Amino acid sequence: MVYGKEHKAVLQAIIHEGALPADNGKDVIIRLFDHDNTAKVLSEINAQLRPLYMTVKCTTCEVTGQLYWVFASTVLDKSASFHPEFSQAELALLRSVYSEIVTSSNGYVSSTFCLNLCSSLNLRLSKADADEFLREMVARKWLYSKDGKYYMGVRSIAELLQYFKDTYENNLQICTLCKQELFYSEKCSACDAATHVYCLENYARTHGGPAGCPTCRHPVPGTSSGTDAKDVDGAPQVETDIEMTQSSHAKRSKRRHKN
Known part of the structure; x- marks a missing residue:
């Protein structure tokens, strides 16, 4: 066509x-x-x-x-650059959040810890403004939020992988099944192999039940990745995401007008 x-x-x-x-x-x-x-x-x-x-x-x-x-x-991006509508303090916070997620042992960071990062920035950013900014990053899929924790968002994975490779090369792990870089995973307690949760669930389904670690076959704790998580950020209706983004834009405009 x-x-x-x-x-x-x-x-x-x-x-x-x-x-x-x-x-x-x-x-x-x-x-x-x-x-x-x-x-x-x-x-x-x-x-x-x-x-x-x-x-x-x-x-x-x-x-x-x-x-x-x-x-x-498709151009390899070695810097976490974003639209100029965001302040340098906000971008510094986001890079700090990225750093905490990538270097953590579990692939996420608590929202409270993220807000406390404001005090370590060289640029001034209030916790209220930081909270608003991080919520907007969730709405735009740069971050994912669930149960008071921030995870790497799909846009960050798709658009900034080269930045993460160049900046945190020694911290990135590879999924045992799809062979792609991962940030949040299910880790085997026996051999420390890391696997995407969804890859592990697909693997288990194809084997007719819990198949254990793909590398050593050691039993892996069951995980659930579906409906509960989607209620926080991945609401299937596009209109919901649009409304969240528009709301964030409105708040940002009011704040800057006030300033």
Whole structure:
């Protein structure tokens, strides 16, 4: 099929969200193309994006196992750079949060600890402003939040992996199954092998039940990655994410106008 307005509408939806849940993207494709061959449509879109050094990546949330379509650059980004609408203090906080997540032993950091990082920044940032900023990072899928903890978001995984490789090379682990870098994982207590939670669950399903560690077969504690987590950040309705982002923008505008 010739690249047309239908492809542009799909791409626009992805760009608007930054990270579009694949289920929502599939619904859009069905409405526009009258078929559900998402791989074909994304391939046709990426063919047009390639000369622009952009692409649509399929990235899975490490906590929920939900697949997202992320609009990202194909140029290796060695710096965690963001839109100039964010202050230097906010970006310094985000880099500190990234550092804590990557260097932690469990792949997340508590929200309380994140707010306390404000006191260690060279730039002034109140805890109230920091909390608002981090919530916006969750809404935009740069971070993921569940039960008072922050995890790496799908956009960070898709767009900033090279930055993490260059900055934290010795801290990154590789999933035993998909062989991709990971931040949050299930670790084997016997051999210390790290596996994405969703990869481990898929592996168990294909083996007809708990299959143990893919490396040494040692029993691995059961994990759940689905519905409860999605209620916090991965709400399947795109409209919810849009409303969260718009709300954050409104608060940010009011704060800056006041200042």
